[in-house]
Amino acid sequence: MQPDIHPVQLALQAWPAIWLFDLLRYLVPAALVAAALAVLPARWRSRRSVQEHAPAAGQRRREFLNSMLTVLVFSANGALIFAGAGAGILCLYTDIAERGWAYAAVSLIVLVLAHDTWFYWTHRLLHQRWLFRRSHLTHHRSVAPTPWAAYSFAPIEALVQAAFLTLILLVLPLHPMVIFIFLTHMIVRNVLGHAGVDLVPRAWLAGWWGRWLTTTLHHDLHHSQGRLNYGLYFTWWDRIGGTEHPEYALRLQQFVESLHGQFPRSQIAANQASGIG
Numbered sequence: 001m002q003p004d005i006h007p008v009q010l011a012l013q014a015w016p017a018i019w020l021f022d023l024l025r026y027l028v029p030a031a032l033v034a035a036a037l038a039v040l041p042a043r044w045r046s047r048r049s050v051q052e053h054a055p056a057a058g059q060r061r062r063e064f065l066n067s068m069l070t071v072l073v074f075s076a077n078g079a080l081i082f083a084g085a086g087a088g089i090l091c092l093y094t095d096i097a098e099r100g101w102a103y104a105a106v107s108l109i110v111l112v113l114a115h116d117t118w119f120y121w122t123h124r125l126l127h128q129r130w131l132f133r134r135s136h137l138t139h140h141r142s143v144a145p146t147p148w149a150a151y152s153f154a155p156i157e158a159l160v161q162a163a164f165l166t167l168i169l170l171v172l173p174l175h176p177m178v179i180f181i182f183l184t185h186m187i188v189r190n191v192l193g194h195a196g197v198d199l200v201p202r203a204w205l206a207g208w209w210g211r212w213l214t215t216t217l218h219h220d221l222h223h224s225q226g227r228l229n230y231g232l233y234f235t236w237w238d239r240i241g242g243t244e245h246p247e248y249a250l251r252l253q254q255f256v257e258s259l260h261g262q263f264p265r266s267q268i269a270a271n272q273a274s275g276i277g
């Protein structure tokens with residue numbers, strides 16, 4: 001940081017670069033997954049599709065334009081973080097040796113777990129009748145979402161999502177590299193969740209991924225039915241909160257079986273033991 005420049009001035013100078021970073025962070029994964037879906041053989045794609053309906057006409061354009069607004073909100077928040085760190089309010093450190101690699105790894109895990117918790121509970125809150133129309137309806141206009149829906153939020157929802165990083169930096173010191181990995185994981189999982197076609201290998205879906213991590217089917221059910229399955233990365237908050245779609249485990253099992261072979265017996269037993277089978 002340059003000590004002779006006011007933090008606000010520093011933030012304004014950094015904003016264009018942060019905006020470009022946030023833009024590419026959305027554009028690259030969304031375009032790559034959209035391109036993959038466009039070039040994959042139609043039969044393969046339809047076998048792996050988890051959607052009952054096709055995306056509506058003009059939907060991709062709307063999702064993209066909403067996402068551009070979200071990129072603007074996210075980058076403004078990024079500039080705010082820059083100013084907060086410059087003013088010594090937010091705990092951002094730049095020398096990895098200051099806290100070591102073990103701390104960086106643990107802080108990344110804490111960050112992902114904390115964000116999953118933040119997302120689940122704020123998502124449930126945004127679904128409250130008094131908030132839904134003005135905050136979360138924009139995202140749910142995509143009944144059959146596409147990869148471009150990853151950032152398709154109303155500005156209020158974009159602010160709620162952006163606030164997480166600012167708030168956690170008040171208490172958890174983070175290195176920019178940790179934040180970069182966290183943001184990359186976030187957008188990749190987000191784009192895959194909205195792809196409408198599950199691109200994850202069958203063996204993963206049949207194992208721990210399908211059991212503990214949210215799948216495309218998981219979030220697609222949220223969009224098609226407008227409720228339940230509020231989780232972002234992991235399935236446990238929906239199980240703890242009693243909001244997992246009652247047919248999710250069965251639908252996932254049927255989906256995996258339809259891809260090839262049978263669902264592993266150990267997985268069925270594990271599902272039954274935890275009451276989700």
Ligand SMILES: [Zn+2]
Nearest residue numbers: 123127136222
């Ligand atoms: Zn929702």
Ligand SMILES: [Zn+2]
Nearest residue numbers: 139194219223
């Ligand atoms: Zn969504």
